[in-house]
Every structure is written in C-alpha cells, then in structure tokens.
Amino acid sequence: MSSAAPAEISRDLLERFADSAPRYDRPGPLPLWDDDFGSSEYDAALRAVARRPDEAVSLYVHVPFCPGRCLYCGCNTTITHDSARMDNYLDVLEREFALVSERVDGARDVLQLHLAGGTPNYLNDAQLTRLSEIIERRFRILPDTDQSIECDPRRTSAGQLELLHALGYRRVSFGVQDLDPQVQRAIGRIQSADLVRDVYWMAREVGFETIGFDLIYGLPHQTPETFRTTLDAVVEMAPDRIACFGYSRGTDRGPHQHAIDVHQLPSATARQELFHDAVNAFTSSGYRWIGLDTFALETDDLAIAQDERRLARNCIGYTTSPSSHLLGFGTGAVGEVDGQCIQNESTIEAWEAGITHGELPVARGHRLSPLDRRRRDAIAHMICNLELPAALAEGCLDDEYARLAGYVADGLVTVEPDRLRITPTGRFFLRGLCTEHEAYFNWDRARWHFSRTN
Ligand code: SF4
Incomplete structure (x- = not known):
C-alpha cells in the first residue's frame, strides 16, 4: 500500500477541495445524536453484551482536568488547581464503573484501555494508582491489554512516567502541537523543544514501547518555514507515531478560542499545504502514512497492520486489536456498545447527578x-x-x-x-x-x- 504523498497537489484541487468538511469519519455526526436516547437504552445495550460473555471490551476513560487553558482547545475539560475535585471525580468514576460492570455481568477481558482528557497526567501519583485500581476491580486488564495514555509534557516527570509504566501503560502520546515560539505564544501553550526532547528521552529510558507526538497544523502564525522547523525537530527525535491534526476552530463550544486572532490563521489552501509538507517530511523519513492523519515508523504495529489489512479504527483511534464494544467512562465519554453509540453527560455536575441517582449518565446516543x-x-x-x-x-x-x-x-x-x-x-x-x-x-x-x- 503506497504511503507517500504526490510530490505536488495542484492549486486547482487545493482550491476546490481544501475546505472539505468538518471531522467526518463515521455515520451520524455526534451533534445530531438523539437526546431521547438515555440510560434505559444504554442499560439494554449493556445487558445484551452480558448475554455474550466471551466478547472482550475496550475501555475509554476521560479525565477532564487541566491546570490552564490552551487557546485552541476544543476538549471537554475544567481548569482547576483543586486536587480534592479530582479525588471526588475518582469517587464518582468508581461508582460509574460499578454501574456498568454490574450490567455486563462480571469482569471482562480488556483489549484496549485508553486514558485521555483533559490532562490525565494532571492526576497525582496516588490518584493515578487509584484509577488503575478502580478499573482493575471491575475489568480484567491482561498482560497484553493495550494500555495507552495521553500526557502533557509540561506536567510529567521521570517519576510519573515510571509509575505509569509500572501501572501497565506501554503507549504514551505527548501533546507537542508546534515548537515555534511565536505560534506557541499565540495559542497560549509554551513548551520548548528542549523540554519535549527531555520528556521524550525520559519515556524512552523508562521503556515505553510506543511514544507518540500530537501535532496541529492550521495554527496562527504557522508558515511553511516555521512548520518545517517543527517537523525537522520531530523527525530528529523519531517518535514511533505522529498524529497531525488540523486546528478546528469552534468558538461556540470554546469561547476562549476568540483569543486567537483569525487574521493570523493560515487560509484553507495554506492549511492543506502545511499538511502536505508534513506528509512529505514524515514519509521521506521512514514513516508510513496511516489512515487520515497518523504516521508510524515502518516497524510499528500500525504500519504492519495496515500492510496486512488488519488495521481498524474506533473512537479511540487506529488499532490492531478491535473489539465489538467500547465502553466510555467519565464526562462526555463516547462509547459504542452492541451497535449503539453513546455519549455521557459532558458536565461534571450532570454526570455526577446521574450516577448519584444510580443511573447511567447518558446525555445522548445513536442507534446504528x-x-x-x-x-x-x-x-x-x-x-x-x-x-x-x-x-x-x-x-x-x-x-x-x-x-x-x-x-x-x-x-x-x-x-x-x-x-x-x-x-x-x-x-x-x-x-x-x-x-x-x-x-x-x-x-x-x-x-x-x-x-x-x-
Ligand atoms: S492541555 Fe489539552 S485538554 Fe488541556 S486545555 Fe490544553 S489542549 Fe485543552
């Protein structure tokens, strides 16, 4: 399967197709899911899974806390410095795990466990350990369960990475976005290339099997020249995987994005050219282009799976170990169970209120x-x-x-x-x-x- 981009994309094509679509890669976009789909529908889907005890599941856990707001952020997160709020969140999460696992009737083998947010590594060591205990009390985490976590490189340390590795995480992805100082100032997220490099090598020394970087194109002040510097620095570090997403402006769901000056954003055509540069930089440096916007070293599982036509995709991302059911936990978490798509309540208050009443905290869903x-x-x-x-x-x-x-x-x-x-x-x-x-x-x-x- 060819992985390289064509040397050049014609301007005509770029202009006609540049502003192609919102993120659309599965049927039934999330904003159009049915608000009448509630806890009783999710309950029925889980009980249907209970009748098929041999089917393994995957788990997604959302940790919605960050110490500060990046201006481009479109995630469901709460800015706080109050560790007690995170303890309380774990209390409620523990009850949600109980509600769900009771309905699927006992512990299940877990193929894939993914922690995202927010900033999961904003939890302190005791909280990260407790979160693993909560999960393992209700589901079977096996030696070959694919455990991954998203980390903010500004919040981690050698000690934290060692703990995560000891807890079974073998894959870590770091939010890098862009290494240019002017771009970083414009998006309110300052992290030097040296910091990213240090964290990368810490994770290598700790023994993570897969280290990923997340980049964003289409940010303010990004030019082909500045982005090239970021791409070169990333290629030099040689993470196993790189995700390169387009900045998606959404001031309705994130009013803080108004602080990004639209006049400094690249045009739709320039965005596509930035992505084209990224494809060329990575595919000419030993990476395979995976799916839409991910790159993996040729020795990486994803690249091998794509070659062998075993690559699959779910709400978590690309995977080599797809399961029929993805169970989502925490605020705003999305899952897919027994052919139904489910999203949890996205505010901590509404999510907690549902669980406190003994109900699955479903906000909406979609019957496929x-x-x-x-x-x-x-x-x-x-x-x-x-x-x-x-x-x-x-x-x-x-x-x-x-x-x-x-x-x-x-x-x-x-x-x-x-x-x-x-x-x-x-x-x-x-x-x-x-x-x-x-x-x-x-x-x-x-x-x-x-x-x-x-
Ligand atoms: S760290 Fe991630 S989730 Fe938190 S504010 Fe920044 S972009 Fe959003």
Missing part, C-alpha cells in the same frame, strides 16, 4: 441502523485500506459508489472491476471522499460544502 453499519464499514475500509470494494457497497450504497467513481476525472480515485481505489492524490482529500457516505447532512458535492438536513 443496518444502513449506518454498512456506511461505517465502507468508511472504515476507505480510511484503513484506501479502497472501497464493490461488494461492500452493493445493494444499498450504489449511489455513493457511483458518486465516488465520479472523482476519476479529478484523479482522486481509480475504478477497477471490483473496487474503487483511492489514489495518492485522492488520499489527501480522503475525509471529503468519505463524506460522500454522509446521510445526516446535505453534502454539496460541487462545492464540498456541508449544511444540515434539518
């Missing part, structure tokens, strides 16, 4: 119809395998298949007798191509522009 599942599988196939087999579309996604075939003229796909293949150029616009499967928005194909259907 048979057609949704087919769309989900088609999208996953396009992202993970860069193709859409005709057999997967036949019977219910024929219109989508025909529309995708229409991108031959733009050089984004090729048509074979039994499948469509995404070309190296088309890969650059893959999120937009996936959006041809969208059923919940109006997708203006001519302009690659979204509007809601209701």
Whole structure:
C-alpha cells in the first residue's frame, strides 16, 4: 500500500477541495445524536453484551482536568488547581464503573484501555494508582491489554512516567502541537523543544514501547518555514507515531478560542499545504502514512497492520486489536456498545447527578441502523485500506459508489472491476471522499460544502 504523498497537489484541487468538511469519519455526526436516547437504552445495550460473555471490551476513560487553558482547545475539560475535585471525580468514576460492570455481568477481558482528557497526567501519583485500581476491580486488564495514555509534557516527570509504566501503560502520546515560539505564544501553550526532547528521552529510558507526538497544523502564525522547523525537530527525535491534526476552530463550544486572532490563521489552501509538507517530511523519513492523519515508523504495529489489512479504527483511534464494544467512562465519554453509540453527560455536575441517582449518565446516543453499519464499514475500509470494494457497497450504497467513481476525472480515485481505489492524490482529500457516505447532512458535492438536513 503506497504511503507517500504526490510530490505536488495542484492549486486547482487545493482550491476546490481544501475546505472539505468538518471531522467526518463515521455515520451520524455526534451533534445530531438523539437526546431521547438515555440510560434505559444504554442499560439494554449493556445487558445484551452480558448475554455474550466471551466478547472482550475496550475501555475509554476521560479525565477532564487541566491546570490552564490552551487557546485552541476544543476538549471537554475544567481548569482547576483543586486536587480534592479530582479525588471526588475518582469517587464518582468508581461508582460509574460499578454501574456498568454490574450490567455486563462480571469482569471482562480488556483489549484496549485508553486514558485521555483533559490532562490525565494532571492526576497525582496516588490518584493515578487509584484509577488503575478502580478499573482493575471491575475489568480484567491482561498482560497484553493495550494500555495507552495521553500526557502533557509540561506536567510529567521521570517519576510519573515510571509509575505509569509500572501501572501497565506501554503507549504514551505527548501533546507537542508546534515548537515555534511565536505560534506557541499565540495559542497560549509554551513548551520548548528542549523540554519535549527531555520528556521524550525520559519515556524512552523508562521503556515505553510506543511514544507518540500530537501535532496541529492550521495554527496562527504557522508558515511553511516555521512548520518545517517543527517537523525537522520531530523527525530528529523519531517518535514511533505522529498524529497531525488540523486546528478546528469552534468558538461556540470554546469561547476562549476568540483569543486567537483569525487574521493570523493560515487560509484553507495554506492549511492543506502545511499538511502536505508534513506528509512529505514524515514519509521521506521512514514513516508510513496511516489512515487520515497518523504516521508510524515502518516497524510499528500500525504500519504492519495496515500492510496486512488488519488495521481498524474506533473512537479511540487506529488499532490492531478491535473489539465489538467500547465502553466510555467519565464526562462526555463516547462509547459504542452492541451497535449503539453513546455519549455521557459532558458536565461534571450532570454526570455526577446521574450516577448519584444510580443511573447511567447518558446525555445522548445513536442507534446504528443496518444502513449506518454498512456506511461505517465502507468508511472504515476507505480510511484503513484506501479502497472501497464493490461488494461492500452493493445493494444499498450504489449511489455513493457511483458518486465516488465520479472523482476519476479529478484523479482522486481509480475504478477497477471490483473496487474503487483511492489514489495518492485522492488520499489527501480522503475525509471529503468519505463524506460522500454522509446521510445526516446535505453534502454539496460541487462545492464540498456541508449544511444540515434539518
Ligand atoms: S492541555 Fe489539552 S485538554 Fe488541556 S486545555 Fe490544553 S489542549 Fe485543552
């Protein structure tokens, strides 16, 4: 499977398809999930899982605390310096684990455990240890459970990394974003390249098997020259995985983002050029391009799985060990259980109130119809395998298949007798191509522009 980007993307394509879509990579965008889907529906889904005791699960745990607010942040987090609030959060989380595990009727093997936030490593050592105990009291964490955690490099230490490793975490990802001082000032997140380098080597010495960096393109003051400096520094450190996400401005859900001057943001075309530079920098330095926006060293599990067509994707990200059920814990956590998508209440108050009343703290959900599942599988196939087999579309996604075939003229796909293949150029616009499967928005194909259907 080709991993490289084309040497150049034509300006015409960039201008036509640059501002392709909101993050769309699964059927039924989260804002359109059903508010009437509540705890009784989640309860029924969990009890259905209880009837299939051999099925393993994956766990996502959200830790919604940070010591300060980054101006680009779109995460569900609370700024606090009160450690007692985090202790209380763990108290409630323990009850949520009890509510869920009782319904799935006993301990299950866990394939994947992921801690994110917020800043999970803002918890102190005792709290991190307690969190592991809470999880292990209710679920079976095995020696080969894939345990990962997102860490803020400004909040960690050799001692904390040693503790996390002792608790079973083998993968750690650090938020790096951009190393240019002017960009860092504009986004309110100062962390020198030296600090990132020190933390990286600490994690290596502690023995983490996979170290990942998260970068963001499309930030204020980013230019091809400044971003190149960041890319070079990252490549020199050689993390195992790099995720390179586009900055998604959302002042409605994060008013603090108003502090970022829109006039300093790169244009939509310039954003795509920054991403193209990142693809070139990584793929010419021994990284494979994974799915939409991730890069992995050729020896990394993800790269091998992509080659062997075993790569899968869930709400946590790319994985080599997919499970049928992802259970989400904590505020705003998203899960997928027995074919239903579920999101917890996103404020600590509402989440805690539900659990205190003995209820699963569900805010909304989405029942995946048979057609949704087919769309989900088609999208996953396009992202993970860069193709859409005709057999997967036949019977219910024929219109989508025909529309995708229409991108031959733009050089984004090729048509074979039994499948469509995404070309190296088309890969650059893959999120937009996936959006041809969208059923919940109006997708203006001519302009690659979204509007809601209701
Ligand atoms: S550390 Fe992460 S979650 Fe916390 S404010 Fe910054 S971007 Fe948001």
